Amino acid sequence: MAERRSRSLRTRITAASTLVVAAALVLGALAFYGILSVSIRDATLSAAETRAEQLAARIDAEGPAVVTELDDDVAQVLDEGGRVAAASEEADSGDLPDIDGAPVIAYDDEAMVVVREDLDEGGTLLLAVSVEDDQSTLATVALLLAVAVVAVVALVAAITWWVVGRALRPVERIRAEVDDISADRLDRRIAVPASGDEIAALAGTMNRMLDRLDAAAPAQRRFISDASHELRSPLATIRQHAELAQLHPDATSVGDLAGVVHDEGLRMQELVDALLLLTRLDESPVIRQEAIDLDDLAFAEITRLRAAGAVVDGSGIHAARVRGDVRLVGRLVRNLADNAARHARSAVAIGVLESDGQVLLTVDDDGPGVPAAERERIFERFVRLDEGRARDAGGSGLGLAIARAIAEAEGGSVGVEDSPLGGARFTVVLPAAP
Structure with a gap:
């Protein structure tokens, strides 16, 4: 039973520590992932805005036809009426939505964000930038964080289980030694470790308790023996006089026998009253x-x-x-x-x-x-x-x-x-x- 309690305590401590560490790691991982995703998105938008500014400068200088010469960019030039005036080769599949910096959209089966830049001669430049590499990077980071959290939690659980078991081992040893001490072996003492920590203090406390019990046990036995002797003496006196009166009724008067019984009865009453008073004083203030x-x-x-x-x-x-x-x-x-x-x-x-x-x-x-x-x-x-x-x-x-x-x-x-x-x-x- 005691071993099961020890294991249960070890399990509870390990579980509590693991939960705390797991919660902290999960919160930290979520915070890191959130900050990283915002940072990557801001960097992508910043790069897209810079590229849009460069293209807008060329369009203002050379005209909208510059856009049609682009091979890798997804860009469109809208006139003042919102119609497509020119588009790059990658943007021929459809109109780009005019949603500057809005959430990720799907364009031509690809995740993109759109930035807009106003042109000096009127009209608007829309530039779409792919974020699939960003999403792939974040997915990889999420996977690594999940694996790291699980691995760290498992490692912490194992280390905590081992450390708690090692810390509780002296306690279990003390418990086993105390459990082995019976009433007739109160002279035994617990080995006090030289660590000087709380375990050593516990062992010292247990030894002092055993010292008190060892000192109290003989006193209690002596007290019971003395009380029995003191009560036996008046009883023996009464019995002797009663037996004498039975054997020699003519030689013993009723008054003498009554006097002996009365006196010895008073002695017994005084002794019992004294014992009861001492017991009451011991038990309550x-x-x-x-x-x-x-x-x-x-x-x-x-x-x-x-x-x-x-x-x-x-x-x-x-x-x-x-x-x-x-x-x-x-x-x-x-x-x-x-x-x-x-x-x-x-x-x-x-x-x-x-x-x-x-x-x-x-x-x-x-x-x-x-x-x-x-x-x-x-x-x-x-x-x-x-x-x-x-x-x-x-x-x-x-x-x-x-x-x-x-x-x-x-x-x-x-x-x-x-x-x-x-x-x-x-x-x-x-x-x-x-």
Whole structure:
């Protein structure tokens, strides 16, 4: 199928190029033929007029009898009444029409043009000049032009077919190589020609696309594996407690079993909700836009964390507004606040500041911090550092990934650095609301 498409493209390009060249050649040939025919006719008429002037001068000097002595010229002298007063031997077959420079006429089975010249003593000289040689010349030229046009068009078609085929050969090679790359052979790359032209650029683009696919495939497999593992764990817990209750109904209370099912069900719901949110952020940008008081969201998180027993400093919060989806921005603040509270030893600090058209949200903790080598990796999905891998100490590993996805969807960014408190500082930069 691809080979047929390639041949079809080659055929279409060749046909289009040939038609353009053929049209140009035909128009050029017609224009040349028209100009040449006019030029030859004008030259013939000019020569005939010159000859008529010479004969008229002799007639004025010697009389009309001069015409009868002509052997090769077709000439007649008309008197003032329009009657033939004298004629050459070639003009004895009939009267010449008095149509000076008119279209070609047939006289004595020969194509001629007639010119007239007034005589000084009265009367008119009519001189007919044959144009059969001119017509023969033009017919030869027309034949040569037709043959030349056909030959040039055929040559152009052949050259175009060969050139296009040669130009498309690297494209066909690239197509064949890409077509041969399957999901389990994403490490293969296309040979980039050294031509430095558009074909080389196409090969480079295809290789960069394969690089992205090659990098995305393991991440996707890892994501599916991690998601399956995270979902399997609460299911296994629920199943173990249910089997224990079946084997030892007297030793397991309904309340204990219900509590386990409830807690693990919440974990599964939170994980599924997080995955759905990430999928929605991947598939479409944020559409809902409204003015959001980011300082109010920050104070709400401080109140929530303090109610849970955490020590939180909110002195760095100043009034600031952003535009976006209030639910997503609220989720962003909450994820960072929960992450700080989870890793903090004793204190968390949240700050909000507007500066130069941007709003900065900072979340600090006095925990172990994030090593410099891990500061980008922690924003990947299902990534938890060794310190946070215990189930009671860490979440599903999606909180920071969701935070970054929301920040980027809202036109901002999020990063991590060392905190003045000794742990980690997460900084979110969002555009300020106008």
